[in-house]
Amino acid sequence: MSLKREGKLTSSTDHLRDTQAARPPRTSNWLAFVSFAAVIAAQAYAILTSPADADMGHLQKIMYVHVPAAWMTFLSFFVVLVFSVRYLWRRQENDDLIAASAAEVGATFNGLTLMLGMIWGRPAWGVWWVWDARLTSTLVLFLIFVGYLALRAFTEDAQQKAQWSAAVGAIGALNVPIVYMSVKWWRTLHQPPSSPETLDPAYTLGLRINAIAMLLVLIYFIRRRYEIARLERAVEHMAEAAAMGGG
Amino acid sequence: MDASNITFIIAAYTVTWIVLLGYLLRLVRKGGRARADYERMAQQRSGEKSQ
Numbered sequence: 001m002s003l004k005r006e007g008k009l010t011s012s013t014d015h016l017r018d019t020q021a022a023r024p025p026r027t028s029n030w031l032a033f034v035s036f037a038a039v040i041a042a043q044a045y046a047i048l049t050s051p052a053d054a055d056m057g058h059l060q061k062i063m064y065v066h067v068p069a070a071w072m073t074f075l076s077f078f079v080v081l082v083f084s085v086r087y088l089w090r091r092q093e094n095d096d097l098i099a100a101s102a103a104e105v106g107a108t109f110n111g112l113t114l115m116l117g118m119i120w121g122r123p124a125w126g127v128w129w130v131w132d133a134r135l136t137s138t139l140v141l142f143l144i145f146v147g148y149l150a151l152r153a154f155t156e157d158a159q160q161k162a163q164w165s166a167a168v169g170a171i172g173a174l175n176v177p178i179v180y181m182s183v184k185w186w187r188t189l190h191q192p193p194s195s196p197e198t199l200d201p202a203y204t205l206g207l208r209i210n211a212i213a214m215l216l217v218l219i220y221f222i223r224r225r226y227e228i229a230r231l232e233r234a235v236e237h238m239a240e241a242a243a244m245g246g247g
Numbered sequence: 248m249d250a251s252n253i254t255f256i257i258a259a260y261t262v263t264w265i266v267l268l269g270y271l272l273r274l275v276r277k278g279g280r281a282r283a284d285y286e287r288m289a290q291q292r293s294g295e296k297s298q
Contacts, residue, residue: 032271043260061256062256065259108266108270115266116259119255119259217267224274227278231278231281232284235281239288
């Protein structure tokens, strides 16, 4: 059985036997171990070796978690965009499941980014929150993907759920460039984007390795969530087939 | 290092680990439930077929 056939979203029961036979593979735990160990090592390196910043002092160390979390948010929603468009084009069930998995993980990183930004903002700016372009657009992005997940949770029909969420996911992900460019387009309290190009070399390596470690966690989370989504969908297909009396 | 800054730094790393480990725990639990449902359903279906 080809993956293509297995992933096809149809209302018939033709593929149900295939789905039952195709036991979704289990994501190996070594990736979880490696990714979490990498985060511990990267954070330890950055905390212990980076010097105090001239303006912010040691508060700068929050950058090693805040910036990678923001990058993982953008990356997750880019995956949502790609697989949502692919779903709308090809109508393959697997594309919908990958997009949904990336959306859930992305919303988690988006929430983390917002919380870390508030924790950094309080001592740096004297306030937890300001309705600044970067913060507001990041919050809007978060709310769009919370809406995306709510839409999936409350829509029963699998095909309708996939179509609507692909549309919301594709449109929602278009907010990512607005979030990224907000500090350039508008005058904001938030500093310009931190990247290895804009940073003092003393902080570059720490940021890079923390971003790579967080990327491993992101890959593990999306793979694991996708595996679970496939299992859940296989169970739904089998239940549907049993209800229809198919064997 | 300023003591109040240390509090915010510790808070940031603590929140990060709570979120990462919390989501990992959610995946482990959800994955366990999904696999159990799958096994139960597959067994049920194979029992129906053999009858």
